[in-house]
Amino acid sequence: MDELEIDAVAEVELDDPVLVEGLPGVGHVGSLAVEHLLEELEGESTLVRRVYSREFPPQVSVEDGVTELTCAKLHAISNPDGRDLLLLTGDHQAQTNDGHYLLTDAFLDIADEFGADEAYALGGVPTGELIEEYAVVGAVNDESLLESLEDSGVEFREDEPAGGIVGVSGLLLGLGERRGFDVACLMGETSGYLVDPKSARAVLEVLETVLEVELDYESLDERADEMEDVIGKIQEMEQQQQQQQMDVPTDDDLRYIG
Amino acid sequence: MDELEIDAVAEVELDDPVLVEGLPGVGHVGSLAVEHLLEELEGESTLVRRVYSREFPPQVSVEDGVTELTCAKLHAISNPDGRDLLLLTGDHQAQTNDGHYLLTDAFLDIADEFGADEAYALGGVPTGELIEEYAVVGAVNDESLLESLEDSGVEFREDEPAGGIVGVSGLLLGLGERRGFDVACLMGETSGYLVDPKSARAVLEVLETVLEVELDYESLDERADEMEDVIGKIQEMEQQQQQQQMDVPTDDDLRYIG
Amino acid sequence: MDELEIDAVAEVELDDPVLVEGLPGVGHVGSLAVEHLLEELEGESTLVRRVYSREFPPQVSVEDGVTELTCAKLHAISNPDGRDLLLLTGDHQAQTNDGHYLLTDAFLDIADEFGADEAYALGGVPTGELIEEYAVVGAVNDESLLESLEDSGVEFREDEPAGGIVGVSGLLLGLGERRGFDVACLMGETSGYLVDPKSARAVLEVLETVLEVELDYESLDERADEMEDVIGKIQEMEQQQQQQQMDVPTDDDLRYIG
């Protein structure tokens, strides 16, 4: 295995496509969002590239007894009604600093090949607590990109994200800028504790506008309902525990009675 | 020391051999199994390769005062009654992600040299508790391999192994697939707490069928009996501790009596 | 991204300049000091180099919604009244041992380009407690440099810094020596708990002498006052907590009363 091995699985002609990145991160917001896009646009989608690397963890995933070596995948979406897309998914990020730079350059090379010069990196920004309203926070690698995204409902906040943006998302912005790509990062607010379909939906609603696609959210909403159930059960269990702690007589109680 | 140094210790003509991997892992199931194969087939066995690497931990093992540099070993088994074999053993796995990819490619290169295009990666899958029945769980890198292994008693379970298969075993499946090898991973269930000869035996019983060898299990059974003794003693000690905790009068007891 | 990518942003003729390094470290003393120099000498300052590297953490910082890829920056100061300067700043140090050696060699290469053969590495030495007096402790890579620095108020102590000097500061001394640079490290004493503007000021007062510059300290003093306020509040909170602990009746108290 070389540092990088890129399998060209198929070739598709795309017209000025947009790269959309959804590798695993906070709340799995980015990966949920891009996987939903893939589902919704399945009819127009073709797997075009698999990217293998020594920088990925040395493992295989197993499904129905059959294994698959860790890789990142790019699907081309030839979209008659909106922008053409190049969707980037995967189960893992690189495991070293070096690796992040190497892989992001590889993803930008592939985007170049397909004629893209715009990209969206999707992710989550953790709030540390469960929330009701789901804002989408943004960052761009050139200030000319601010206005139209603000018009599409993205919030640019003065001190966020604190600590910057790390990993492939951050480097798509950073290396993209040096290579002539316009890149924006869209981060859905999320607690950070759970896989968050509501946050993914908030991000997708922004993308619907900028990529000129229309999406159905039924399957994502189902996942959101499942999540609500899980949260509800956790909260019940916590209340029960507190109740029990209050009911047991303590040593002090017994001493006074005795 | 280069990245890799392979000593050709001897040359042996093998006919369509099978690579069998038993590097250290969960419960030492794989290494126990392959070491037992080596013992049983000693008469037909020749050490053919030693693999040294900067990716192995920088250490020597010591036996009777004499040292040996960390390496992986391959023995060729010229087997008149069944399949020819290439047995892979070692005391350590690679220490970095990079290293796993490098070493697995080296093992597949050697397998290539000897004319192999099939491999079995042996290991354990941890159950987290002591068990009575020892199933063998499987994963393959091509679905055409499922049926005959199911016929040989291997179980392919929907959600297992959770988290995939890591290390050299996983990469034998993953890189093997890209290089034209048919690879199956056989994992004996084991608690994960102890070195487990019973789990190794379960895996070997499957291999007896697929490799057309007949094995005697006396020495493995002896080790299994020793292990039962150890487990028995641990359980006794735990019961005694609980007994003692019950017998000591507590402060509360004394208070009521006083 | 190569191992190193150096953007030549502008060219400036400097006369026998001094490299002054202020990368992040203990108490942020070095970075505060060099950022203050940059502010004070803004009129004569030109950004000349940006250094990108795979050895920097893979991230972008965000300001007003616009991102910037991690890099180190060098500003040239053409100083009519004192020594010409090359100021080195950045938000991060390298993330591996290898990386520190690589980046320090790059900084010395750039210093070479601009005709420098002297350098000051600025940092902090932690005392572990809040202090009133701020000494500046020194280390040099050649004993001929000791005397004039002692005359400028730098203290050379027998057992300090214990454990030596690590990172880019240490290597500017170490690699600088092998490459013909005279290098001194100036470390302001600091608690190590806070960003310390008073320590930065102490270091700058030494530099004023050796670099023949005159500096105004108003903005640094403002930051120092803010820091005093923060320390004051922390101390108040601690006192209140102790007070509360003394006032609550304990179980023992109640038992005697009862």
Added chain:
Amino acid sequence: MDELEIDAVAEVELDDPVLVEGLPGVGHVGSLAVEHLLEELEGESTLVRRVYSREFPPQVSVEDGVTELTCAKLHAISNPDGRDLLLLTGDHQAQTNDGHYLLTDAFLDIADEFGADEAYALGGVPTGELIEEYAVVGAVNDESLLESLEDSGVEFREDEPAGGIVGVSGLLLGLGERRGFDVACLMGETSGYLVDPKSARAVLEVLETVLEVELDYESLDERADEMEDVIGKIQEMEQQQQQQQMDVPTDDDLRYIG
């Protein structure tokens, strides 16, 4: 800085010298021993090589205000009465696995240059408790070396060292064997808690025999006495603490009295 930079400081003709390695390790036994050899043989000693590497920690040590970049040093001892020696010392070991292999190969290259084909790696084997008798445990890379070392008082024990020998000492044995060097590792028993001059002495007493040198132990014995004092004080403090805990009346005591 390249991967390796070796400064040839001086050249000395040696006759069939022995490489003696004393890099930092358990109880600092090896480094104490070799530093003592250097002191005792100062008259016949010449610094011949400094080895710098990106694999050493990126730091400088400081002595009397003057810095020195991390390196390993080799001194040549032209010894009229006994074996010629090449003494290897340093403040740090390599920081990565790769690094250990690289540096050990470099040390063996230098030994080759000076005509050596024998080496002693000195270290400590931790017992986990303070001891009275100091045995020297051994390991060799060829069984032909066992007998004469046993005659010199070295103990070869069946299960020791458990876990093998790691780092440069281990690799001198392992890589040395592949390169035609006869290497023995001498490990003085030591608690592992303190820098141990008595253990260093035990190892040197063996070396006196095999290297045909006579050593004076006055300065090592002084250090041993200092260590005894420190141990004595620690034991006193522990006894006082226990005493205090026995004297304070407990709540239970008070309850019965009341």
